[in-house]
Amino acid sequence: MPAKKRKSSKEHGLEKGVENFSEEMGKLGERFGNHFEKKGKSFDTWFSSTFGIVGPFISSIFGLIIIAVMLWVLSLVNMPIGSGLLNHIYYFLAAHISWFFLILLFFSYTAFISRKFPGEYRLLSPVVSAAVIVVAFWLISSALRIASLSLGVELFTSAAVFIDSMLITFFYIFTLLGYLILLLIALTKGFERKAKKHAFSGKELPGKRLYRSGDERILGGVCGGIGEYLGVDPVLIRILWVLGSLAWGSGIIAYILLWIIIPRNPRHKWN
Numbered sequence: 001m002p003a004k005k006r007k008s009s010k011e012h013g014l015e016k017g018v019e020n021f022s023e024e025m026g027k028l029g030e031r032f033g034n035h036f037e038k039k040g041k042s043f044d045t046w047f048s049s050t051f052g053i054v055g056p057f058i059s060s061i062f063g064l065i066i067i068a069v070m071l072w073v074l075s076l077v078n079m080p081i082g083s084g085l086l087n088h089i090y091y092f093l094a095a096h097i098s099w100f101f102l103i104l105l106f107f108s109y110t111a112f113i114s115r116k117f118p119g120e121y122r123l124l125s126p127v128v129s130a131a132v133i134v135v136a137f138w139l140i141s142s143a144l145r146i147a148s149l150s151l152g153v154e155l156f157t158s159a160a161v162f163i164d165s166m167l168i169t170f171f172y173i174f175t176l177l178g179y180l181i182l183l184l185i186a187l188t189k190g191f192e193r194k195a196k197k198h199a200f201s202g203k204e205l206p207g208k209r210l211y212r213s214g215d216e217r218i219l220g221g222v223c224g225g226i227g228e229y230l231g232v233d234p235v236l237i238r239i240l241w242v243l244g245s246l247a248w249g250s251g252i253i254a255y256i257l258l259w260i261i262i263p264r265n266p267r268h269k270w271n
């Protein structure tokens with residue numbers, strides 16, 4: 001009986017030691033993560049303030065140098081091996097190095113804009129997100145082509161061709177979805193603000209009529225009027241209209257119909 005007690009106490013002590021070790025390692029990892037996060041933010045601030053608008057170009061050059069080093073390492077590794085897969089990866093990277101540089105440049109400058117002009121970047125963010133998704137699909141199709149060349153599977157080639165043919169469509173769809181999400185968020189926030197305001201004053205939400213805007217007018221004031229009615233930036237409505245017109249062409253017909261149906265705002269100037 002005493003032997004069993006000693007054994008159970010040893011097991012309990014071991015479990016407690018493992019538990020303490022896990023807890024301490026977790027806290028240590030958290031400390032290191034916070035430390036490197038602070039260092040990274042301070043480096044980003046220093047880099048951005050030092051190089052300004054040229055900073056994204058410099059970081060893209062560094063990215064290009066990293067790709068060049070990867071190509072050199074691949075060629076060295078593949079020299080004694082003679083792997084067909086590594087050979088295809090090498091030629092893919094070498095053939096598309098200019099595209100990789102443009103991708104790095106695009107995302108570096110969009111990150112720069114998001115830090116310097118967060119309000120303006122909000123309107124650009126769905127385009128950036130759609131570009132990220134399109135680049136991911138392009139890399140997937142390229143990986144399928146490389147796998148097809150290495151393994152000789154025709155199904156991979158067919159899948160790659162299908163993805164490539166859908167890249168522009170993917171861009172339009174995900175950009176449109178992004179702007180719709182932005183619009184829904186803006187509508188929700190606007191309605192919540194109005195509801196709180198009227199709840200505080202003890203009044204009910206008043207009815208509101210849709211007019212074409214004379215103040216926010218480029219053509220007929222339809223997008224400006226919808227923006228004023230919904231309480232969102234008219235630029236967001238115009239972008240949605242342009243995307244709808246490019247993707248399906250129905251936006252032009254809808255705009256003309258709304259131009260005819262929706263009345264002018266009588267409080268605006270229409271000269």
